[in-house]
Amino acid sequence: MQFINFEISKEIFHEEFDKIFTNQPYTKMFHVGDAFDKKYYTRHMIECVNRINLNNELDSFAIQKCINKDNILAKEFTYYLYDEMCHDDLFLHDLKELGSNKEDVLSTPLFFSTELLMGYLNFKVMQNGALPAVVWDWVLEYYGKMYNGLITNKALLHLGKDRTKGAKSHLNTDEVEDHPALMFRIVSRAIKSENDAKLCEEVIRNSIFLIGKYFEELAQSVGLKA
Known part of the structure; x- marks a missing residue:
């Protein structure tokens, strides 16, 4: 039995991002318009690198939570984590060209919104198992x-x-690897009940809410109004 489908999840995603775009004109134009600022982009890439590392730790924790409970889910999720490892190096290459070395990037304090997001996700995995991390990766x-x-x-x-x-x-x-489709297949396996489907929707909405807070903080950090 399928408790949630791809189209419903996409509708929730866009509904939440529309809220961000309504309240944050610059964030909207950065995503769907012609807005671009070098300092903003560079700081965004720095946060992305640090969040990738935290996300790898989150996924490792989530995999531990489903081993011996659903080993096929653990195997599929492990494959995804394997595929994602070292992606931070791709962005570190660009940041070096932009004048930020690895040591400076990794020692940059996280935005509070990122701490809230990763703290929320780790807590939900601790409470509920792998599903919140899988949904977040989707x-x-x-x-x-x-x-x-x-x-x-x-x-x-x-x-x-x-x-x-x-x-x-x-x-x-x-x-090439169609990661959104891959992750939704893993999400579909992880959702085993109506309560899981409700948790999936909760995580989509709450994580995107915190993404909105991140883009507010990002803009403020470089003297822009989100």
């Missing part, structure tokens, strides 16, 4: 499919090929 992958193409192409236009090589490679990998 949110990340679908976000990438919807917005990263335009963002990366704008960066290429403004910054040049050498400073966007890693981001472009990451984008191509996700497109």
Whole structure:
């Protein structure tokens, strides 16, 4: 029995992002328009690297929670984590070209919104098992499919090929391997009840709410209004 489908999940995703875009004009134009600011983009990439590392730890924790409970889920999720490992190096390449070395990137304090997001997700995994992490990874992958193409192409236009090589490679990998579809297949396996489906919707809505807080904080950090 299927308790949630891809189309419903996408509708929830877009409903929540529409709320962000309604209240944050610059965030909207960064995602779907022509807005681009080098400092904003660079700081965004720094946070992405640090969040990737935290996300790998989250997924490792989530896999532990489903081992011997659903080993097929654990195996599929482990494959996804294996595929995601070292993606931070792609962005670190670009950041080095932009003037930020690895040590500076990794020592940059997280935004409070990122701490809230990762704390929330770890707590939900502790409470509920792997499902919240799986759902969050689908949110990340679908976000990438919807917005990263335009963002990366704008960066290429403004910054040049050498400073966007890693981001472009990451984008191509996700497109070729269709990570959004892969993750939703894993989400579908992880959802085993109506309560799981409700948790899935909760995690989509709450994580995107915190993404909105992140983009507010990101803009403020470089002197822009979200």
